[in-house]
Amino acid sequence: MLRIAVQSKGRLYEDTMALLEEADIKLSTSKRTLLTQSSNFPVEVLFLRDDDIPQCVAGGIADVGVVGENEFVERAEDADIIQRLGFSKCRLSLAIHKEVDYTGLEWFNGKKIATSYPAILKNFLDRNGIKAEIHVITGSVEIAPGIGLADAIFDIVSSGSTLISNNLKEVEVVMKSEALLIGNKGLSDEKKEILKELLFRIGAVKAAEDKKYVLMNVPADKVKDIIEVLPGIKSPTVMPLATEGWSSVHTVLDEKRFWEIIGKLKAIGAQGILVLPIEKMIL
Numbered sequence: 120m121l122r123i124a125v126q127s128k129g130r131l132y133e134d135t136m137a138l139l140e141e142a143d144i145k146l147s148t149s150k151r152t153l154l155t156q157s158s159n160f161p162v163e164v165l166f167l168r169d170d171d172i173p174q175c176v177a178g179g180i181a182d183v184g185v186v187g188e189n190e191f192v193e194r195a196e197d198a199d200i201i202q203r204l205g206f207s208k209c210r211l212s213l214a215i216h217k218e219v220d221y222t223g224l225e226w227f228n229g230k231k232i233a234t235s236y237p238a239i240l241k242n243f244l245d246r247n248g249i250k251a252e253i254h255v256i257t258g259s260v261e262i263a264p265g266i267g268l269a270d271a272i273f274d275i276v277s278s279g280s281t282l283i284s285n286n287l288k289e290v291e292v293v294m295k296s297e298a299l300l301i302g303n304k305g306l307s308d309e310k311k312e313i314l315k316e317l318l319f320r321i322g323a324v325k326a327a328e329d330k331k332y333v334l335m336n337v338p339a340d341k342v343k344d345i346i347e348v349l350p351g352i353k354s355p356t357v358m359p360l361a362t363e364g365w366s367s368v369h370t371v372l373d374e375k376r377f378w379e380i381i382g383k384l385k386a387i388g389a390q391g392i393l394v395l396p397i398e399k400m401i402l
């Protein structure tokens with residue numbers, strides 16, 4: 120049995136549970152459950168505050184865990200990064216009052232900075248030779264300058280709207296962060312085998328994430344032109360239709376290039392284009 124630590128509620132919870140579900144790992148959860156076993160895969164999920172996940176994985180209370188890179192770096196616990204998961208993307212930045220004239224990093228000399236990430240901030244300030252006072256608060260960091268608690272903040276920024284609504288501006292990006300799958304350094308061979316299967320499934324889900332399955336009808340004499348604009352995984356599938364002179368072409372398209380390619384397909388003469396989501400992809 121592999122034990123996975125997952126944030127009990129908050130920004131990481133939903134995407135982590137969705138990933139496990141897409142990997143066909145069935146879990147029954149209710150609000151008060153703190154530990155739950157899967158009914159169809161040898162894993163159990165332990166629900167924790169995200170702050171506690173690095174320590175639990177490093178200490179072997181959990182075998183693996185999903186945690187923000189910011190939290191993992193801040194805690195400096197001895198665990199391995201197994202995989203970057205690509206969700207909960209954000210950055211840790213320094214921000215100051217929007218009307219202050221920012222002159223560069225030296226501005227922070229002698230200032231007081233409020234943050235929930237003192238270790239990362241201290242490391243950054245030391246590396247840059249800045250002497251500032253660090254004031255630790257665990258939440259509502261953005262309010263600190265407005266109530267006279269600090270001159271600046273160091274916190275998570277994503278869209279930037281929290282900064283704007285608190286009259287702050289981002290002046291330095293210190294690190295980028297995303298959700299990580301971290302693992303204990305001393306996993307048994309048996310647990311490594313389960314982890315390998317879990318990673319295989321996660322890989323298949325991730326590979327399919329930005330892809331679409333596309334089917335279209337094409338006049339037989341245009342099939343060659345159509346194939347030229349299709350960047351499928353291998354070559355597309357071409358099948359004759361019941362109506363003579365027409366073929367059906369099936370392929371996989373990258374979502375990012377989707378509209379550009381569909382436009383070209385239509386111009387060449389493709390009709391009845393169907394676009395389907397792909398659940399999993401094993402390459």
Ligand SMILES: Nc1ncnc2c1ncn2[C@@H]1O[C@H](COP(=O)(O)OP(=O)(O)OP(=O)(O)O)[C@@H](O)[C@H]1O
Pocket residue numbers: 126127128129130131167168169170186187188189190207208209275276277278296297298
């Ligand atoms: N606005 C955001 N956009 C994207 N990712 C974010 C955002 N805010 C936080 N995150 C990421 O999600 C993680 C969890 O954020 P959350 O706000 O749920 O933490 P928390 O309040 O410390 O939760 P907990 O109660 O578990 O301690 C953060 O450590 C960060 O990696």
Ligand SMILES: O=P(O)(O)OC[C@H]1O[C@H](OP(=O)(O)OP(=O)(O)O)[C@H](O)[C@@H]1O
Pocket residue numbers: 130258259261274275276277278279280281282
């Ligand atoms: O740049 P933005 O898109 O505004 O996101 C940044 C905000 O998101 C997070 O807080 P969250 O909304 O999770 O609330 P919390 O402070 O209660 O954790 C983070 O602590 C920032 O305050």
Ligand SMILES: [Mg+2]
Pocket residue numbers: 168169170
């Ligand atoms: Mg937390």
